[in-house]
Amino acid sequence: MSLRVEGLRAGYNGVPVLHGVDLEVGEGEVVALLGRNGAGKTTLIKAIMGLVPVYGGRVVYGNRELNRLPPYQRAQAGLGFVPDDRRIFPELTVRENLMVAHRPGFWTLERVLGLLPQLAPILHRRGGLLSGGEQQMLTIARTLLTNPKLLLLDEPTEGLAPLVVEEIARLVLELKATGMPILLAEQNLRFTSRVADRAYVLETGEVRLSGAMGDLLHREEVAALLSL
Template identity: 50%
Template sequence: MLRVEGLQAGYGDSVVLHGIDLTVGAGEVVTLMGRNGMGKTTTISTIFGLLRARAGRVIVGDQDLTNAAPHRIALAGLGLVPEGRQIFPTLDVRENLIATARDGAWSLDRVLALFPRLSERAGHMGNQLSGGEQQMVAIGRALMTNPRLIVLDEATEGLAPLIRDEIWACLAALKAEGEAILIVDKNVDALSHLADRHVVIEKGRVVWTGDNAQLVASDEVKERYLHV
């Protein structure tokens, strides 16, 4: 579904990524973890063509989309829930959701059924929503593109515990339906219950990969790279 090979990128003279490798298969849930400033968001930005790769490849399905325009990445089947949500503040919930909609299984009614809270707030503007409601809109907007893979950058950052639980429940439901998901988040406990595999990066390099059992069993990985 998604294959990233030897990805290098940075800002100006600063190199941030030093050869990132990761894969996400169809129906698979994979995490990208690491402490703040280690290159997670830079990796996502480079995958989506928002930052130019200096080396390496981004392959979606059978297409090499390295440094492709962001709209081509979206058309290839990747949906992004960006860090900070970035919903349209002066559009209401319905308008936010249909702004980038494509034909497919995910419709407005289906998204509102997934997030009943949004159904209740459907006529409210983006800037009238709580952070948790905005995150639900951002997830719903990505689903409305009918992606083959949905990518969440900081899935639950800054959200209240009850809202986090709603987001995790939503992602578990998406996994049960066979949606491929790549998640950036810091909640190791929740991720270990949801994901199939984990990729940990440190200073722009992959330093550890493994499945749930390996992550749970490795106190060294959690303490050294995740500060858990």
Template identity: 50%
Template sequence: MALEVRGIEAGYGDSRVLFGVDLDVPPGRTVGLLGRNGMGKTTLVRAIMGLLPARAGSVRFRGRTLDRAPAHRRARAGIGLVPEGRRIFPNLSARENLIAAARPGPWGLARVFELFPRLAERRDAPGNRLSGGEQQMLAIGRALMTNPELLILDEATEGLAPAVRADIRHCLQRLRAAGHSLLVIDGDVEAMLGLCDDLVILETGRVVWHGRAEALAADRTPLVRHLGV
């Protein structure tokens, strides 16, 4: 198993958000995390990455327990994060943003530019001069430059124009086809049904459904019950 999350409980201050969440991402599979706003999806990502201390439970990655590992060690262990809100360096060029994150491996500038040709055209533009879509491509490219074994994407298409969303999802399909392990959070249920191998639905910090994407596409009752779609 690439990622194994067992019994994770986490929250902020006196407020508990996650209640014993289990989640698996097998090697080479794309797992989607669904849920309404405020159900705990980003909190779970933060707990996996060590950005928020878990109050209970465990996180294992490629057989290694990461419970006490700080965020930077989890990243070095091979987990790449594309955070909600992009968080690129605004005063660095696109190329400098990518180089700043580089670690040895198959993903380098040439491969990122091949995946995102628009970034190649804009490689010398400062981050704050890029469009929203270009910034999101840069955030994904920066995460790939760390050469992760698992890539986590938190709302990677939120707030983007439909054409840009389609471009990014096409790139994610390419990553999936190439055998990358992905954990994807996205509010577009139809897109997730087409992209993901497995899906997990969170509601009020608990897993209320998990299984194969094709099973959920065939019987949409859980989508109606938990997401209202």
């Protein structure tokens, strides 16, 4: 199913951060949200998930409008959210972190460990003792175990070592190969150029540019908007 955002206005404490954003994520697509810090990428992801107030516009998944649904019902509808701050349970083991979110479906613990084999040897380790890269992998694995139909990734490579970023790229491409549509907010243009089909470039809460990833890479305006 496709995700559509139409004329979305959202923000905090009555002050809009997003000003009429339109976007779409089709079946099997990886779509990137690009922009500097403060451009509105995270606010947009959270608005889609129902975590910040929406002041206007619509979020439509398939044929269902989500605006009035709380976050847990959006998750039940098929949205999977991987937050930038990971939000693992530090006192629980890796296995417990994974199984607390599990819902029946295609993604089982065995399948997730096949996709992320580096988690298998540390299933007994407490979440608070993991490295940043391990925590990010755990967060993605936990979200997959909710058996989503579409993934929302918020800054998945932020603060991670280059080798871990490479692993995240592999993971995104493998998920894409399964047909999983993905919307990711990201500043790392090199990473997004490898994994994304299309991108929207945000500035001050508005879409300034959009198009195929390969086309955007050659536009001077993109480099200017991203301060590259």
